[in-house]
Amino acid sequence: MSTTEDAANETSTGSTPTRPAPQRGPMGGRGPMGGGGAPVEKPKNFGSSLKRLMGRLRPESFQIISVTILAVIGVVFSVLGPKLLGEGTNIIFSGAISAQMPAGATKAEVIAGLRASGQDQLADMIAPMQLTPGEGIDFAALGSVLLGVLALYVLASVFMWLQGFVLNGSVQRTIYRLREDIETKLNALPLSYFDKMQRGELLSRVTNDIDNVSQSLQQTLSQALTSILTVIGVVIMMFSISPVLAGVALVTIPLTVLITVIIGKRSQKLFVSQWKHTGELNARIEETFTGHSLVKVFGRQKETNAEFTAKNEQLYGASFGAQFVSGIIMPAMMFVGNLVYVAIAVIGGLMVASGQMLLGDVQAFIQYSRQFTQPLSQLGSMANLLQSGVASAERVFELLDADEQSSDAAAPASAPLKADGGSGRLVFDDVTFRYTEDKPLIEHLNLVAEPGHTIAIVGPTGAGKTTLVNLIMRFYELNSGRITLDGVDIATMTRADLRGRMGMVLQDTWLFGGTIRDNIAYGRSDATEEEILAAARATYVDRFVRSLPEGYDTVLDDEAGNISAGEKQLITIARAFLAQPSVLILDEATSSVDTRTELLVQKAMSALRSDRTSFVIAHRLSTIRDADLIVVMENGHIVEQGTHSALLVQGGAYYRLYNAQFEAPAIEDAELHAVEALLERGAEPAADTEEGAA
Structure with missing residues (x-):
């Protein structure tokens, strides 16, 4: 199979103990996600993070300008409504007063009569009104006013809907680009990043946090823009009606800002x-x-339930605290708004009674005071969403700011591809590598792998076997020295070119949810049906697939639990066979299968290794006795290398490993010989097909 970054995650769980210490899983080991705990959160910079988040809307500048224009028009129509309704109230009130006056008299005569009778306050109230004594309510004028109000509110709603429609598209496109950036970033991150990051934590950042950013932008941008424009429009209208009452209403602004700042600082840390x-x-x-x-x-x-409960309680406490503290903003704003409302009602009533204002103007002003305090309350409550969204954005930005793997060379080299199968010569030239600077691992390693040869790498756990493979794949960069492929330094090749020449079969089989055919074809996307079937036949996959009801169309579940461990491994070998790589890497490919299935796997791998350079990492030394070269590693050094028989004669490290593993090999060898005899007679061993045969 052409190795991708997906394979990196599987390869990364190698046997080297010198990596940064990961968090232990529930079973006491690394755990399936293979990563360390997340770092302790430090205080965040809300301002810079918000500015950076808003900066991601820059490609939507034209749409944002359109949204602003639509919002301005909608707000203008909306704030004109109370003023027009006030005019309607004045028509009704003036008509009701005029109906009680004697017909034929003038307004001036009525006022003079009231003053003569000592009713100065009533006279002052009538003085600013426009009325004709004895006429009553002008229903024609009132109807025109009501139709005008209806038209204003309909138009305001239309423009607000258009604003929301355009803004929704802009936000979703912004989040779309953010997800694309994260996908690109994940592919550019080095394997060491995934070694240190918990998989669930990473998934939370690319799913939950991005969704939260999307919801926060969607809900706050529209409301914030409308609220700010509404405040501006309402203030203008209030000053046009009564500067005195407008001054009373403006007291709300500093109180709102003060409350929001005090509560916001507390809630940000909690979010x-x-x-x-x-x-x-x-x-x-x-x-x-x-x-x-x-x-x-x-x-x-x-123990697992206890750990879950502890984490769940921590999340509950943080969530409850964040929502509680930020939730105080809205009630506080409503309290301030109600105080202002009472003050305006009292002062406005006195001004109407003294003739300084009309009743309709007071009514309009009271409506404006509500329109004024409501957006201020919304702005305060939006701090809840904004705090949460910016906290999530900071976590996403931390991922985007993580150090990437080194870039490919500006003018990359490419190893030659030879038609005669002579490609695949790998040379380790004075290679030194360490995961951390203070812990040496591989020091001054030299090794030559000739084309078509099988190189077996053995040694105790932590010797650096899988690390050696990771270096070939450029999952990690060397500290010094170089590795060449057919004379070309792999550091000068693009990673895609290098890994396109590599095939890998791992101890932990990786199959995705899909058909068996799709899983085999993953090795080469342009493979024909005949090539897929040929790869399956060559690797013994065809034998068990044809016994399945759906054949190659059998759908594997997420864990491929509907086939056995050995069958999974055969499919991964078929996938690598289809890719036809120059260099093949087999990392403990038979360690998780039973003895009978192992023989099938070994024969499939023999077909796969034909005419290509192969690196085999194995703990079962019986699987590598026929290797062209056996390399014995200890503590990052090659302590011995040679053929199986030559190394046994030397009586060194390999001899000790072999004897420790095969003090009583007779039973296993006898079983293998019996299976081989069955195959030679054309029969097939009864491979274990039960789930969990390993």
Whole structure:
């Protein structure tokens, strides 16, 4: 198979103990996600993060300008409504007063009569009104006003809907680009990043946090723009009606800002903590679910439940605190708004009674005071969403800011491809590598792998066997020295070109949810049906697939639990066979299958290794006795190399490993010989097809 970054995650769980210490899983080991705990959250810079988030809307500048224009028009229509309704109130009130006056008299005569009778306050109230004594309510004028109000509110609604429609598209395109950037970033990150990051935590950042950013932008941008424009429009209208009452209403602004700042500072830290604990809880759930069988096997349900409960309580505390503290903003704003409302009603009533204002103007002003305090309350409550969204954005930006792997060379080289199969010569030239600067691992290693040869790498756990493979694939960069492929330094090749020449079969089989045909074809996307079937026949996949009801169209579930471990491994070998790589890497490919299935796997791998350079990492030394070269590693050094028989004669490290493993090999050898005899007679061993045969 052409190795991708997906394979990197499988290869990364190698046997080297010198990597940064990962967090232990529920079963006491690394855990399925293979990563360390998330770092402790530090205080975040809200301002810069918000500015950066808003900066991602820059490609939508034209749409944002359109949204602003639509919002301005909608707000203008909306704020004109109360003023026009006030005119209607004045028509009704003036008509009701005029109906009680004697017909034929003038307004001036009526006012003079009231003053003569000592009713000065009533006279002052009538003085600013426009009325004709004895006429009553002008229903024609009132109808025109009501129709005008209806038209204003309809137009305001239309423009607000258009604003929301355009803004929704802009936000979703912005989030779309953000997801694309994250996908690109994930492919550019070095394997060491995934070694240190919990899988559940990473998934939380690219799913939950991005969704939260999307919802926050969607809900806050529209409301914030409309609220700010409404405040501006309402202030203008209030000053046009009564500067005195407008001054009373403006007292709300500093109180609103003060309350928002005080509460916002407290809630920001709580929202950061909330999303941090969300990621940690997701990581715990993902780890436990992936290792569900082992949790039950070792009876660790109680401990796992206790760990989940502890994380869940931490998330509950952080979420409750964040929502509670930020939720105080809205009631506080409503309290301030109600105080202003009472003040305006009292002062406005006195001004009407003294003739300084008309009743309709007071009514309009009271409506404006509500329109004024409502957006201020919305702006305050939006701090809740904004705090949460910025906290999530910061976590996403941390991922986007992570150090990437070194770039490919500006003018990349390419190893020659030879038609005679002579390609695939790998040379390790004075290679030195360490995961951390203070812990040496591989020091001054030299090794030559000739084309078509099989190189077996053996040694105790932690010797650096899988690390050697990771260096070939450029999952990690060398500290010094170089590795060449057919004379070309792999550091000068693009990673895609290098890995396109490599095939890998791992101990942990990786199959995706899809048909068996699709899983084999993953090795080469342009493969024909005949090539897929040929690869399946060559690797013994065809034998068991034809016994399945759906054949090659059998759909594998997420864990490929409907076929056995050995059958999974055969499919991965077929996938690599189809890719026809120059260099083949087999990392403990038979360690998880039974003895009978192992022979099938070995024969499939023999076909796969034909005419190509192969690196075989194995603990079962019986699987590599026929290798052209056996390399024995200890503590990152090659301590011995040679053929199986030559190394046994030397009586060194390989001899000790071999004897320790085969003090009583007779039973296994006898069983293998019996299976080989069956194959030679044309029969097939009864491979274990039960789930979990390993």
